[in-house]
Amino acid sequence: MTDHPPFSALIVDDDASMRASLLELLEAAGWQARALSRATQVGDALTRWQPDVILSDLRMPGMTGLDLLANLDAVTAPPLVLISAHGDIPLAVQAMQDGAYSFLEKPYEPRRLLTVLRNAAAQARMRRSNARLTARLRQLSGLDRVLLGQSAEVTALRADILDLANTAVPVMILGETGTGKELVARALHDLGAAPDGPFLALNCAALSPETFEAEMFGVAGGAEGRLVAASGGTLFLDEVCACPPAVQAKLLRVLEDNQVLPVGASTPVSVDLRVVSATNEDIDQAVANDRLRQDLLFRLNTIVLTLPPLRARPDDISLLAAHFLGDMARVYEVASPELSAEDLTVLLAHDWPGNVRELRHVCERRVLAARRGGGTMAQALARDAGGEDLPATLREAVAAFERELIAKAIQTHEGRMDAAAEALGIGRRTLNEKIVKLGLDKEALL
Structure with missing residues (x-):
């Protein structure tokens, strides 16, 4: 297994001092970073270099951050994180509704900025990895399959x-x-x-x-x-x-x-x-x-x-898991769950005494959990063949179900609480109360 290359970011800001400050911050954190002074330059830059994330100012002459978002390909472009002044918050919220990953107010807090960028970059890499796995599986035929x-x-x-x-x-x-x-x-x-x-x-x-x-x-x-x-x-x-x-x-x-x-x-x-x-x-x-x-x-x-044995071929685990998840998703007529970075970490750490057969069963349990709106590979591995452990009381079962649904909604909508509440069919205040009552850590989920 090879070490992952450092994350990369493309900075877009018309303020030279802000560009220099952001470059210094990211490079000190071990990132690869490049900077542009105009959003109109982004299209050409992306043809030559594919960063993990784009960090852009919201208000810029010529093309704003919102204009840049509208011009990016929603499928292939890196996630966009915006930096905005306090008075631009309504515009920033609009940008997130239109597909931006996140936004931060000026002056930004460096650690918070790095955390948001790291999460966005990790998500982008996992999305590209899943796309490569899907393409690889589609190309297989004969003995390869x-x-x-x-x-x-x-x-x-x-x-x-x-x-x-x-x-x-x-x-x-x-x-x-x-x-x-x-x-x-x-x-x-x-x-x-x-x-x-x-x-x-x-x-x-x-x-x-x-x-x-x-x-x-x-x-x-x-x-x-x-x-x-x-x-x-x-x-x-x-x-x-x-x-x-x-x-x-x-x-x-x-x-x-x-x-x-x-x-x-x-x-x-x-x-x-x-x-x-x-x-x-x-x-x-x-x-x-x-x-x-x-x-x-x-x-x-x-x-x-x-x-x-499967433990001797760790480089094959993600490909096999993607294949089995796709097979089981077709059998149970649900969307195939995507493999997250946490899923892959769990799969690679497991010893696989049952080898490929065990991995297939784990993937089936993961898809069955997805039918109920939740689940992770760690949970699928933790369950024994006799079935999953059930809470002792109905109250505990309801709480566990609510906790899983709310956590998934927060992750799906990347911390946008209004969107998560709407998807769950409850008010924002009710969602906040349930988060406190159920002991959910919003920051840990993102």
Whole structure:
């Protein structure tokens, strides 16, 4: 992971001393900053340089801050923060209603100015990051969409799959639970020489020695066995180390002879199967403990693919999360929640013992929470698989629901309390009373 570059700002002010003061303040705080004396110069400047935020005076000759706001592209332009004299507050409020990020009165308080600019810049970067993720997901096709990721490990894995797909060699897939072993097996099948052939996935832990022959080999004069039905396709042996020893011997005979003998039959039936196996166990330890026959292992592991755990590919987490959020949003028919900087911090700090499967479930919980008007990735991670914790009383539940709705409204409207109150359908005074009663920290939300 690389360090984030410093935030950048474009200053627009016709007062030379104010430009110099703002440049000095921002550069001392570690920002990259450039300054212009006229708002009419902004359009050309943005074609050459894309700052995270624009800081502009409200009243300027030629083009005012309001004019500048009207000329900026609402989708692609950086957020605009205005500085205004006290008498210009009605105009500044109008500017915020028209889409400006925020405004500050002169004389500004340096720490407050830096906080507002930092929040605006962080929001702009997250918006651009989400746009890049969306564009990347739209461009994916084929194996890129099946095995999502841009880390070196996943890129190499995709290359291996493409290289092996058209061969008939047995492949063993190693990896922790939830890393996508069956997904890789299906990709080998779908990209192989017989993608229209059957794909038979067997959970070896569920194979019974007593019923194995009848179910898998079939019965003379009766039902066709599953192995015969899968002939011409791929046999996927999942959890192969958990296969009962007696069944391992019978499977080995099928793999060596390419024949099955239905129960009660005297003539074997030929089968043509591409064999792919998978396990989350240490195969050498399984052989040493007599849980996996060594001769069966030698028949299965001509090629071994090892899938990396999610914690080893942190650069893929945001892409996977955006993909799963989009998928789940379509399933539940809601707008896909955007990933905030706080969401990404939480996701990157998690160890992901359940790997990609766990991330998918977390994203589903996040989308379900969005249907109710709230939720964060931290909350989605905190809930166990049994469901979310419920408040003990109805009063606590109502308070928690109000707190979540009000917090979201304040964040959505970026601290504009009149707009938040209108969106909630309550008066400004009622909103203030609820903020105090519920113990909400408005500054912490912004």
